[in-house]
Amino acid sequence: MIQLFAFYMFATIVILAAVMVILARNPVHSVLWLILAFFNAAGLMVLVGAEFVAVLLVIVYVGAVAVLFLFVVMMLDIDVASMRAGFVRNAPLGFAVALVLLAEMVLGFGAYRAGGLALGTPAAPSQALPGLSNIQNVGALLYTRYVFLFEMAGLILLVAMIGAIVLTHRDRRGSAARQDIARQIGRKPVDATVMTRPKVGEGVEL
Amino acid sequence: MTEFFVSLGMAYGAAWFLATVLGILLIALPLMLAVAMVIYVDRKVWAAVALRRGPNVVGPFGLLQSFADGLKVFLQETIVPSAANRGLFLIAPIITFTVALLGWAVVPFGPEAVLADINVGLLYILAVSSLGVYGVVIAGWASNSKYPFFSALRAAAQMISYEVSIGFIIVCVILWAGTFNMNGIIAAQQGHGLGVINAFVVNPLLFPLFVMFLISALAETARAPFDLTEAESELVAGYQTEYSSMSFALFWLGEYANVLLMCALLAILFFGGWLPPVDWAPLYLVPGWIWLFAKIFFFFFVFSLIKATVPRFRYDQLMRLGWKVFLPLSLFFIVINSGWLMATGHFGAGS
Numbered sequence: 001m002i003q004l005f006a007f008y009m010f011a012t013i014v015i016l017a018a019v020m021v022i023l024a025r026n027p028v029h030s031v032l033w034l035i036l037a038f039f040n041a042a043g044l045m046v047l048v049g050a051e052f053v054a055v056l057l058v059i060v061y062v063g064a065v066a067v068l069f070l071f072v073v074m075m076l077d078i079d080v081a082s083m084r085a086g087f088v089r090n091a092p093l094g095f096a097v098a099l100v101l102l103a104e105m106v107l108g109f110g111a112y113r114a115g116g117l118a119l120g121t122p123a124a125p126s127q128a129l130p131g132l133s134n135i136q137n138v139g140a141l142l143y144t145r146y147v148f149l150f151e152m153a154g155l156i157l158l159v160a161m162i163g164a165i166v167l168t169h170r171d172r173r174g175s176a177a178r179q180d181i182a183r184q185i186g187r188k189p190v191d192a193t194v195m196t197r198p199k200v201g202e203g204v205e206l
Numbered sequence: 207m208t209e210f211f212v213s214l215g216m217a218y219g220a221a222w223f224l225a226t227v228l229g230i231l232l233i234a235l236p237l238m239l240a241v242a243m244v245i246y247v248d249r250k251v252w253a254a255v256a257l258r259r260g261p262n263v264v265g266p267f268g269l270l271q272s273f274a275d276g277l278k279v280f281l282q283e284t285i286v287p288s289a290a291n292r293g294l295f296l297i298a299p300i301i302t303f304t305v306a307l308l309g310w311a312v313v314p315f316g317p318e319a320v321l322a323d324i325n326v327g328l329l330y331i332l333a334v335s336s337l338g339v340y341g342v343v344i345a346g347w348a349s350n351s352k353y354p355f356f357s358a359l360r361a362a363a364q365m366i367s368y369e370v371s372i373g374f375i376i377v378c379v380i381l382w383a384g385t386f387n388m389n390g391i392i393a394a395q396q397g398h399g400l401g402v403i404n405a406f407v408v409n410p411l412l413f414p415l416f417v418m419f420l421i422s423a424l425a426e427t428a429r430a431p432f433d434l435t436e437a438e439s440e441l442v443a444g445y446q447t448e449y450s451s452m453s454f455a456l457f458w459l460g461e462y463a464n465v466l467l468m469c470a471l472l473a474i475l476f477f478g479g480w481l482p483p484v485d486w487a488p489l490y491l492v493p494g495w496i497w498l499f500a501k502i503f504f505f506f507f508v509f510s511l512i513k514a515t516v517p518r519f520r521y522d523q524l525m526r527l528g529w530k531v532f533l534p535l536s537l538f539f540i541v542i543n544s545g546w547l548m549a550t551g552h553f554g555a556g557s
Contacts, residue, residue: 028347029294032294032344035340051324051325051326052325052326052329055326055329055330055332055333056329058333058336058337059329059332059333059336062333062336062337063332063333063336063337063339063369064336064366064369067336067339067340067343067362067365067366068362068366070340070343070347070362071343071359071362071363074343074347074355074358074359075359133325134325134326135325135326135386179522179526181526
């Protein structure tokens with residue numbers, strides 16, 4: 001009873017929030033609605049007993065990805081009037097995209113009504129190991145059965161990370177903004193100061 | 207507590223509901239009291255380091271200062287700037303405050319005294335603490351003012367950076383404890399140091415991680431020396447600039463509740479939580495929550511001393527420390543820790 005109530009609550013909020021992501025005028029509001037959707041999707045995960053996935057969803061998507069979205073969107077200075085100015089010019093393109101989407105939807109639902117596509121099923125579907133918690137189950141599967149796919153995903157992420165660093169890296173050598181911490185700490189008073197006793201009227205040679 | 211209500215003749219569902227509500231009140235109300243007192247302690251320590259007296263007028267030794275301040279802000283008018291985004295402006299402090307309380311749901315105060323004894327307790331805390339940034343970011347944006355906005359940008363980048371190293375440090379502790387459950391982590395520390403000391407911190411492979419976690423906790427809660435989000439010499443009061451009255455007080459309460467949560471996390475992950483410091487039978491007669499509170503207050507004292515003595519970091523130095531020092535070091539320690547545990551057969555023969 002309470003599970004059903006929780007499910008319909010989470011599901012309704014996910015859908016409403018997803019609709020609001022599109023409808024909200026202000027992009028910052030859109031991102032905040034998106035966060036609400038993520039959050040309630042995590043609630044749905046808890047309901048099906050996948051608490052590890054739920055917490056990961058919150059940590060990764062709500063805690064990191066959405067913060068970066070918000071970070072970027074907040075800095076946009078969006079002028080609603082200038083966006084509306086291009087409406088007539090862009091309308092044909094918009095209609096074309098909408099038409100394609102509509103056609104795909106009709107086609108998809110039509111094909112679905114004609115009967116599902118026969119997909120192959122794995123010879124022995126992986127069973128949850130009894131007596132182990134959610135995390136241990138995920139770990140046991142990930143590091144034995146799917147270890148190759150898992151490692152490959154890791155490798156792809158590593159390549160993406162290196163690519164991002166290479167694209168944004170600037171060589172700062174010779175620039176005043178560069179800071180060499182070891183050199184700063186290694187600096188002694190002797191290197192920077194000098195004791196002199198200049199005669200009156202002579203000044204100091206530096 | 208549920209069993210107690212069931213024994214009184216209630217249905218299980220109703221008993222569970224009542225027990226949970228009571229549990230929440232039993233955590234939240236003392237926490238608010240603790241936050242009030244801890245603000246007083248913070249100011250007293252800060253004053254003592256600066257050779258001042260600190261609050262000493264309201265009540266004996268100034269003990270009631272925080273309550274006087276609370277009453278003061280309660281009676282003030284809530285001002286919403288006319289150019290602010292009204293809804294978000296008012297929601298932001300509520301988010302900060304609520305999220306600061308959420309984490310306490312999984313903190314164990316004793317072997318049985320925990321509101322939600324879930325499998326993924328530590329991950330839950332990590333998830334909740336990563337939500338804390340939203341209060342700050344939304345406040346900074348909704349204020350529609352320059353300084354709060356700068357503060358919000360700083361907060362977003364800073365908290366993401368230090369969450370990364372906190373995550374890796376937690377992984378090392380998990381490797382030793384073998385569970386994400388908070389009580390399990392505490393139980394794993396019993397007699398960890400030569401069979402006598404109940405703490406992970408005496409382990410030479412975990413001690414450097416404790417130091418890194420302490421510093422990352424300071425950065426994650428935006429405490430001095432990492433309080434760049436409210437650096438008064440640069441940003442007035444950061445994201446709190448436009449706030450007044452209770453909405454300001456909610457930020458304040460949430461911030462200190464977060465600091466206490468980080469202190470509790472330090473106590474639980476590295477100092478044995480509710481276990482007494484030494485594995486000696488008579489010490490177990492003292493209730494567990496007293497040990498936990500003693501450890502939390504010790505760490506809060508350390509936080510206060512750091513606030514009083516260490517000058518503020520510059521923003522690029524903060525980023526450098528997070529990404530170029532802590533991230534590689536914590537990754538290195540994951541390799542060292544897991545390698546050591548594999549070599550010594552900690553995980554068993556493997557199933």
